[in-house]
Amino acid sequence: MYPEELQYTKDHEWIRVDGDTGTIGITDHAQKELGDIVYVELPKAGDPVTAAETFGTVESVKAVSEVYSPVTGEVTAVNGKLEDHPELLNSDPHAAAWLIRVQLSNPDEVESLMSSEEYEAYIREAESH
Amino acid sequence: MRYLPNSPRDRAEMLRALGHSSIEELFSQIPEPIRFEGRLNLPGPLSEQEVLELFRQAARQSSRKYASLLGAGAYSHYRPAAVDALLSRGEFFTAYTPYQAELAQGTLQAMFEFQTLIAQLTGMEVSNASLYDGSTAATEAALMAMRLTRRNRVVVARTLHPEYREVLATYVRHLGTEIAEIPYTPSGQLDLAALESSLNKETAAVVIQSPNFLGTIERCGEIAEMVHRSGALLVVAVAEPLSLAVVNPPAEADIVCGEAQSFGVPVAFGGPYVGFLATREKFVRQMPGRLVGETTDSEGRRGFVLTLATREQHIRREKATSNICTNQSLCALAATIYLCLLGKQGLKALAEHNLAKAHYAAGQLAAVAGTSIPFAAPYFNEFVVKTPGKAETLLRELQAKKILGGVHLERFYPELKDHLLVCVTETVNKATLDRMVQVYKDFSAQKKVGAAAPAAGPHPVGQEKA
Numbered sequence: 001m002y003p004e005e006l007q008y009t010k011d012h013e014w015i016r017v018d019g020d021t022g023t024i025g026i027t028d029h030a031q032k033e034l035g036d037i038v039y040v041e042l043p044k045a046g047d048p049v050t051a052a053e054t055f056g057t058v059e060s061v062k063a064v065s066e067v068y069s070p071v072t073g074e075v076t077a078v079n080g081k082l083e084d085h086p087e088l089l090n091s092d093p094h095a096a097a098w099l100i101r102v103q104l105s106n107p108d109e110v111e112s113l114m115s116s117e118e119y120e121a122y123i124r125e126a127e128s129h
Numbered sequence: 130m131r132y133l134p135n136s137p138r139d140r141a142e143m144l145r146a147l148g149h150s151s152i153e154e155l156f157s158q159i160p161e162p163i164r165f166e167g168r169l170n171l172p173g174p175l176s177e178q179e180v181l182e183l184f185r186q187a188a189r190q191s192s193r194k195y196a197s198l199l200g201a202g203a204y205s206h207y208r209p210a211a212v213d214a215l216l217s218r219g220e221f222f223t224a225y226t227p228y229q230a231e232l233a234q235g236t237l238q239a240m241f242e243f244q245t246l247i248a249q250l251t252g253m254e255v256s257n258a259s260l261y262d263g264s265t266a267a268t269e270a271a272l273m274a275m276r277l278t279r280r281n282r283v284v285v286a287r288t289l290h291p292e293y294r295e296v297l298a299t300y301v302r303h304l305g306t307e308i309a310e311i312p313y314t315p316s317g318q319l320d321l322a323a324l325e326s327s328l329n330k331e332t333a334a335v336v337i338q339s340p341n342f343l344g345t346i347e348r349c350g351e352i353a354e355m356v357h358r359s360g361a362l363l364v365v366a367v368a369e370p371l372s373l374a375v376v377n378p379p380a381e382a383d384i385v386c387g388e389a390q391s392f393g394v395p396v397a398f399g400g401p402y403v404g405f406l407a408t409r410e411k412f413v414r415q416m417p418g419r420l421v422g423e424t425t426d427s428e429g430r431r432g433f434v435l436t437l438a439t440r441e442q443h444i445r446r447e448k449a450t451s452n453i454c455t456n457q458s459l460c461a462l463a464a465t466i467y468l469c470l471l472g473k474q475g476l477k478a479l480a481e482h483n484l485a486k487a488h489y490a491a492g493q494l495a496a497v498a499g500t501s502i503p504f505a506a507p508y509f510n511e512f513v514v515k516t517p518g519k520a521e522t523l524l525r526e527l528q529a530k531k532i533l534g535g536v537h538l539e540r541f542y543p544e545l546k547d548h549l550l551v552c553v554t555e556t557v558n559k560a561t562l563d564r565m566v567q568v569y570k571d572f573s574a575q576k577k578v579g580a581a582a583p584a585a586g587p588h589p590v591g592q593e594k595a
Contacts, residue, residue, distance in 0.1 A: 039414060044279065057448075059414075064448075 001028065001120065003094055007070070007110055008119035014094065015070040017110050022071050025098045026058060026089065029123050034060035037089045040082045042099055047075045049102055051109050056099065058089065067099065071109045077101040191398065194531055196561040200511045200552025201342070201536045202263065202290050202368045203402075204391045206479075207555055212393045212466050221462055230435045237433035240458065241421040243465040247389070250373045252380030253407035257418035259461035263388025264296040266404030267336060267366040269417045269451055270384040271297055273408075274334030274362040275306070276415045276450065282307040282331040284361070286319050288341035290368055291541040297336070307331070317345040317504025317513065319352060328359035336364040339379060340372050342541075344511035344550065345504050353381035370405075372509040374480035384408045393467025394460050403460035413437070417451035479555060483510035486562070487553040493566040494551075499573045503548065511552040513538065513545070517573035520547040527568050534565065 006014040012030035016023045031037065039059040049055045049069040056067045079098050082088060088097040104110075114122060135143075140152070149155045156164070175183065197205050216222065220235055230237060240258040247256035260266040267290075271283045283301070285294055287310050298308060309327050314320045319337055328335070335356045339347035349365055356363040365379040367387035379385055386406040390396070394403060408416055414437065422436030471479060487510040495502045499517030516523050520537045527534035535549035542548075553562065 041414070066448075 002116040004116045006094065006116060007113035008116065008122075009068065009070045009113060010122065011068040013068060013070055015110065015113065016098075017104070017107070020104045020107060021076065022073065022102045022104050022110070023098045024070060024100050024102060026067060026093055027119070028093050030058075030065075031090050031093045034058060034062065034065060036061045037086045040086050040089065040099070042078045042082070043075050045075050045077060049073060049075060049100070051106075059086075069102070070113055071102060071104050072106050073102040073104045075100050076103050187398075195528075195533050196531060196557050196565075197396075197533045198535050198551050198553060198557065198565070199533050200344075200369065200554075201550055202292065202388065203396045204369055204371070204510075204552065205396050205554055205556045206371070206391055206393075208393055208395060209467070209470050211470055212463055215466050216459065216463055221459070223459070231432075234433055236458065237421050237435070239462050239465055240419070241423060241433050242469070243461045244421060246465060246468045247405045247407050250370060250378060251367070251385035251405075251407045252378030253382075253385050254410040255413050255416070255420070256405060256407035257416055257420050259389070259457040260386075260404030260406055260418055261457060262400070262402035262404045263366065263368050263386070263390075264290065264293040264404075266386035266388070266406050267293045267338075267364065268297045268300045269404075270364040270366070270386040270406055271334045271336055272300065272451070273384060273406075273412070273415050273417060274364060277412055278333040278360065278362060280331050280333035280361070281305060282309070282329070282333060284309045284311060284324070284327055284332055284335045286311050286313070286335075286337040286341065286347075287542075288313050288317070288319065288343055288345075288347075289336055289338045289366060290342050293338070293366060293368075311335075313341075313343065315504075316506040317341070317343045318506045319347055321348075321351065321355065324352065325355055328356065328361060330360065332359055332361040334362050334364050334384075336366060338366040338368060340367075340369060340376070340509045340511060342368075342550075343504055343513050343538075344508040344552075345506035346372075346376055346508060347379075349377075349379040350381045353379075369509065369511065371476070371480050371483060374476040375484055376509060383412065389461070389464045392464035394463050401457075401460050403457050403464060405461075415450065480509075482555050483553065486510070486555070486557070486559075487512060487551075489559070490551065490553045490562045490565070493562065494569060497566065497569045497573050499576060500569055510554055511550060514549045514551050516547050516549055517569065518547070518576045520549055523569070523572050524549070526572055527565060530564060530568055532561065532565050532568070534568075 002008070006016050008014050008027060012027045014025050014027050037058055037060045041057040043049065043055050049072065051070065051072045052068055054066040055069045058065050058067055078100050082097065082099070144150065144155065147155065244256040244258060248254065260269060275281060281304070283297070283306060285297065285308060301308065311324050311327060312320045324335065335352070337347055337352060339349055341347055353363045362383035363381070364384045364386065365382040367373060367385065369391055370387055370389055371391050384406065386404065388402055389405050390402045394401065406416065406418065413420070420436045421433050424432055424434050426432045468476065487508070491502050491512050494500050494514050497517065501515045502512060503515050504513055514535070524534050524537065535551040538545035538548045538550050
């Protein structure tokens, strides 16, 4: 279910690292919990992001949620498709509905994130409570 | 709303329940340096009879025998008796929206109607359910534009209400926002050349007023084009929204905001006022305040809900975009009732009446020796008069004839010494206007023979607006 090439945060974001670039999104679990997503608010290219701090919001019919960055760096690209098609986050959260691309300033940060296996265990644990 | 006092015994009981021996102990959590020391400067308690007498005395200071030509952001209009009659109904007579808002369908429907009326008047797509007043609405509009453009510079017209400018400056004082001011031309309108050269890539918003503080109507379409070329948003503040019934609404703007006091809210001693803010649908998520939407319930019946409530400040408090609360609902309701009572034709007829009367008065004044109407641009019900001699003396003479003759503009614009801002609404009849013109004539004649009699009477009257 959760792609092995991605790494995960406890706040339900994922990151795909490719050299010193990271692509960031929210997980399938996050989109299911939120329900129908109607609006996404993102930073703009050039903005700084900091590990464990918010960089945007995702609004569903139920709630507005903060999105936290898994890493520190600078935004290099923003997924413009989400402006008109926020529902992509419900249908394809791990690929087409990526949120931002970031130039990593500290690639070591990624090591503290969870693997797909660890994340699956983490949400199973959370759901059993 | 009921006043629920508590006695010393009640307080002792509450402290006991909390496990504290004194109020000071209860507040000990608050750091010492920021605690207020000493006693509040408040008078002691009064009995019901004493309170009534206090207010009666205050009310006596305000006389109804004067004809008022004061405007400058607060407008005297006739209020049909039905406004207060409907407003005072028990179902409506609270300032607050219940937190389980959908329970109060009547209140929500009234707010929805207010939004609809404001959107229609301003030519915008969506309006919120009211803001605090015109000054904070203009400020919220500027802050909204800053969020939308992610820029931190605001350009304001010098003809934006001076108090609106002050409120804006106060709000952004700690945000590092640069505020630039654009002068007005000899015609009393925004200086477009100065605007053009002031716009840059940092500019989030241009805030103008129309009709502006000097009464003249701005060329909003032309200004919008210029502003949009720089990537900034245009905010148009409207302090006298009755003008929107005869002047083209500033539909080219991105945000239209202002003061709705003209619609059924009396000019009282500093308030209350009621702000509005309308915009394009694409900006709605950055709009401050509440928004009521129309929907259907599970049985297909028409109903009303608070829309975008997931973004509301009581849910996401730490992320709130403004400090706007709910307590303007009653004034917004007054405006809704007023506008519905007058209707489209009625409002237009009233606006035309204001327009005609103001132009009659200006025409008569312009014919008085030594008097002139300095700004040539079109105006609605408010205009500037250059007085024949000292404005303060003339105001005292008008006051002696039971006329509050206008606002001396020197108070806000040092360069406009001996210029009065005069507002003529339907509350002033033609006989009064002719009496005013006669005072100007007599004053002008006295000046000529150089025998101005020392004027009797109390201090000149200015306009007080909280």
